[in-house]
Amino acid sequence: MTDFEPRIVAFLCNWCASTAADLAGTSRMQYPPNVRVIRLMCSGQLDPIYVAKAVLEGADGVLIGGCHPGDCHYQSGNFKARRRVAILHQVLGQLGLEPERVWLRWISASEGQYFADTVTEMVAVIRELGPSPLRGQWSI
Amino acid sequence: MQGWLKGHGGADETIRHLLGKLLTDGVVDGLLVPLRTLDGRNVVPTLVRDAALLERAAPLAPVLPVNAGTMLGRITASGALGRVGAVMRNCELRTAVELSKVKQVVLDNVLFIGVDCLGTYRVEDYARMAEEELDPVTAALAAAPEGRVEPLDGFTFRPACTICERPIPGVGDSFAPYIALGLLGVEDAERLWVSVQDDALAETLGVEPGEEPEARAAAVRALVAARTAERDRRLAEFTERVHDPLALLVEFSTCIRCQNCMVTCPICYCKECIFRTEIFDHSSPRYWDWAERKGGVRLPSDTLLFHVTRMLHMAHACVGCGMCSDSCPVGIPVADIFRAVGRRVQESFGYVPGRDPAEEMIIATFREDELGEMGR
Numbered sequence: 001m002t003d004f005e006p007r008i009v010a011f012l013c014n015w016c017a018s019t020a021a022d023l024a025g026t027s028r029m030q031y032p033p034n035v036r037v038i039r040l041m042c043s044g045q046l047d048p049i050y051v052a053k054a055v056l057e058g059a060d061g062v063l064i065g066g067c068h069p070g071d072c073h074y075q076s077g078n079f080k081a082r083r084r085v086a087i088l089h090q091v092l093g094q095l096g097l098e099p100e101r102v103w104l105r106w107i108s109a110s111e112g113q114y115f116a117d118t119v120t121e122m123v124a125v126i127r128e129l130g131p132s133p134l135r136g137q138w139s140i
Numbered sequence: 141m142q143g144w145l146k147g148h149g150g151a152d153e154t155i156r157h158l159l160g161k162l163l164t165d166g167v168v169d170g171l172l173v174p175l176r177t178l179d180g181r182n183v184v185p186t187l188v189r190d191a192a193l194l195e196r197a198a199p200l201a202p203v204l205p206v207n208a209g210t211m212l213g214r215i216t217a218s219g220a221l222g223r224v225g226a227v228m229r230n231c232e233l234r235t236a237v238e239l240s241k242v243k244q245v246v247l248d249n250v251l252f253i254g255v256d257c258l259g260t261y262r263v264e265d266y267a268r269m270a271e272e273e274l275d276p277v278t279a280a281l282a283a284a285p286e287g288r289v290e291p292l293d294g295f296t297f298r299p300a301c302t303i304c305e306r307p308i309p310g311v312g313d314s315f316a317p318y319i320a321l322g323l324l325g326v327e328d329a330e331r332l333w334v335s336v337q338d339d340a341l342a343e344t345l346g347v348e349p350g351e352e353p354e355a356r357a358a359a360v361r362a363l364v365a366a367r368t369a370e371r372d373r374r375l376a377e378f379t380e381r382v383h384d385p386l387a388l389l390v391e392f393s394t395c396i397r398c399q400n401c402m403v404t405c406p407i408c409y410c411k412e413c414i415f416r417t418e419i420f421d422h423s424s425p426r427y428w429d430w431a432e433r434k435g436g437v438r439l440p441s442d443t444l445l446f447h448v449t450r451m452l453h454m455a456h457a458c459v460g461c462g463m464c465s466d467s468c469p470v471g472i473p474v475a476d477i478f479r480a481v482g483r484r485v486q487e488s489f490g491y492v493p494g495r496d497p498a499e500e501m502i503i504a505t506f507r508e509d510e511l512g513e514m515g516r
Contacts, residue, residue, distance in 0.1 A: 048452035049414065049445070056445050058434075063515075069508060079506035083489075084452075085514050087502065090485045091451045096384040103515025125516050133385045138436035140389060140444040 006126040008035045008061040008119070009054040013043045015073040016109050017065025023112030031116035032123040035063065042066070044077020048084050051102060055092065058135035061101045061126040063118070068106040078106065098133075101126065141342040143349040144331040151281055151323055154332045155199045155227075155255070158321075158345065162225050163191045167341065168251055169222025172212055173197050181267040185211040187224070199227050199255055200277050200323075203266035204298070207406040207461050209235025213245040220249040228317075229257040230309045231300075231461040234494020235406045237315045238457045241501050244409045254309025254317030256324045258289050259297040262466060269295070285327045287359030300462020300475045303371035306494075308360050310335070313492040325359025375480045378473075389444065391477065394470040397443050401464035401474045407454045407493075415446055451481045456502040457493045458482035 012018035018039045024031065040046060043066030054062050064085055066078035085104045092099040103122055107115050134140060148157040162168050175186040176196040183201040185208040188194060209232040215224060226236065233252055239245040258280040261269070269276055269292065276292050283290060289307070291297050301307075308324065310316035319341075322333035333356060336342035342349075382388050399415065402408045414420075420442060430437040458478045465475035486492065489502045 047414075049449045052448045052452060053445055056448065076506065079508065080503070082511050082514075083503060083506050086488065086511055087452060087456060087485050089514060090488050091448070091455065091481050094379065094382075094481045094484045095388050095448070095451075096382055097388065097448075098385075100516060104513050105515070106513060122515070136434060137385070137389065138431075138434045139393075139438045140442075 004127060004131055006034045006060040006123050006131075007058075008063055008122060008126065009059045010035050010037045010063040010065060010119075011040055011043070011046055011050060012037055012063075012065040012107075013045075013067060013073075013077070014039055014041045016067035016071065017043070017105070017107040017115065019109035020065070020107045020111045020115040023109065024116045027112050029112055029116040031119045034123045035119050042072065042074050042077035043081035044072070044074060046081050046084060048088050051085075051088055055097060055101070055132070056134055056140050058132045058137070059101075060129075060132045060135075061103065061122055063122060064102070064104045065107045065115070065118075066104075068108055071108060098129070101129065101132065141339045141347055141349055142333075142335045142352060143342070143347045144328070145334045145345060145347055147328075147330045147332055150329065151321075151332055152198075152200050152277060155321060156194055156197050158332075159197060159199070159225070159227065159253075160191050160194050161345065163188070163194070165344070167223075167344075168225035170215075171225045171227065172208060172215065173225075173227040174199060174201055174208070176201070179270075181270040182263060183266070187215050198277075200258070200280070201266070202258060202260045202276050202280060203263060204229070204232075204260045204461070204463070204466075205263045206404075207235050207463050208232040209239060209245070209461075210406040212236045212250065213239050213409075216246040216250060217244055220246065223249045223251060225251045225253050227253045227255060228309075229260070230254060230306050230314055230494075231257070231304065231459055233309055233317060234306070234314060234459040235461060237494045237497050238407060238459060238501070239409060240497045241499075241504065242409060247497055251319070252309070252315075252317035254320045256284070256309070256322055257301070257304070257307040258284055258323060259291060259301045259307075261291070261295055262298055265295050281323065284323045285325065287325045287355070287362055289324070289363055298462050299465055299473065300460055300479075303367060303374050303476070303479065304460060305364055305367040305371055307363060307367065311360055312364055313495045315494055315496060322356060324363060325356035326353060327355065371479070374476055375483060378476050378480045382477075392444060392447055392472060395443050395447070395472060396470055397440050397446065398469060399446070400467035400469065402446075402450060404463040404467040405450075405454065406461060406463065407457045407459070408450065414449070447477075451478065455482035456485045456489070456491065458486075459493045
């Protein structure tokens with residue numbers, strides 16, 4: 001499994017997590033290149049179907065990043081996202097779809113280092129878990 | 141007020157009489173009630189304004205061709221022209237409560253008339269009983285006083301009914317109807333056990349106040365316990381069976397992607413479901429890309445995504461009515477799957493669909509001090 005490179009899809013909110021990712025980049029912080037970022041205006045914009053699609057298509061991990069509680073640019077989008085991710089975890093868990101591959105993190109715009117650390121940690125954990133069993137499935 | 145309503149020759153006839161009185165006395169302006177079709181092979185929810193039609197009312201007929209909770213939306217969502225008495229089983233009533241939270245049913249002008257559910261059959265089974273001149277209502281009413289709820293010989297109840305732990309309106313974290321009509325564990329053929337929220341109405345109807353017979357309470361407890369045990373067994377069986385992605389694929393391998401489960405699901409109310417939009421009209425080259433990446437692509441695509449998304453979108457409010465399983469042409473136990481998933485989601489939030497119209501849906505609200513970051 002040494003040549004396994006995790007593929008992680010990240011849904012990051014525009015105001016905090018995605019700005020943090022930009023900060024990590026402009027500050028030349030190093031973190032593994034395994035993450036594909038999709039920017040949402042708000043984590044509350046996350047329809048769970050996005051995550052389901054990524055998981056079923058064989059993403060090895062999904063990271064959802066939003067503003068810290070209380071800091072949402074739209075007041076409460078992150079709280080709503082949090083419930084959706086909790087539901088996702090319950091549903092994926094009941095279906096044997098490895099909920100531990102789906103992460104939710106609060107990353108403020110100034111936390112470039114925390115973003116880089118989160119991605120680094122996640123890549124290490126997913127590398128340990130191994131590739132998604134859905135990767136090669138043509139029949140989903 | 142709880143008590144007894146004077147009988148008119150059997151529970152079926154007594155209920156018809158009561159409905160007629162509610163309509164002619166102007167307590168309600170219309171009734172949403174199951175009426176026998178002309179050929180008697182089906183019983184369908186009908187908005188009745190002419191009491192003469194009540195001759196064909198079959199409030200106890202054990203068949204559920206459509207969830208009347210959805211139909212209550214049709215006649216209330218954009219303005220009911222009067223007060224409606226909605227005669228329903230508990231799964232339908234709970235559906236209506238859930239739909240009211242998403243403004244698909246308006247409860248302002250609704251008086252729920254809940255009836256003990258003694259089990260229901262599939263539409264085709266009920267039609268066959270009619271053709272063979274079998275009488276499931278009389279059989280059910282004969283067994284109910286002893287607390288027995290069993291299907292006719294040679295038939296089975298709909299699978300969703302056999303794991304329904306909330307067959308009695310108002311019992312077990314269910315919204316209490318305005319009028320509840322009791323059949324289970326009540327011995328008296330001369331009178332009907334009722335519970336009416338409005339004492340004045342109870343008096344008008346001539347309800348003779350009384351204590352709930354111990355036999356009824358015991359029968360209800362026993363039925364709920366038996367159903368709960370069967371539910372736990374079936375849902376554990378599902379969890380045992382579907383423990384990894386491959387098992388999940390197997391579970392849905394016979395799906396023909398007709399989307400009937402979504403169409404008939406009362407909780408799936410979206411007028412424009414994402415699966416019916418152009419989002420899933422992929423361009424031809426995309427299929428080729430997917431086939432290239434995965435070696436092949438099953439067509440139509442996104443079958444599992446369809447089911448998983450439905451679970452993510454509505455299982456939190458699933459009332460377990462079983463319409464999805466009834467409508468599946470290939471016999472996938474959709475309702476069991478959704479109940480298993482729904483139960484887990486609902487319990488994690490302490491939510492009971494159909495308990496209280498004032499209780500917000502899981503995805504419609506949040507608490508600041510709940511949950512944390514997720515994943516490792």
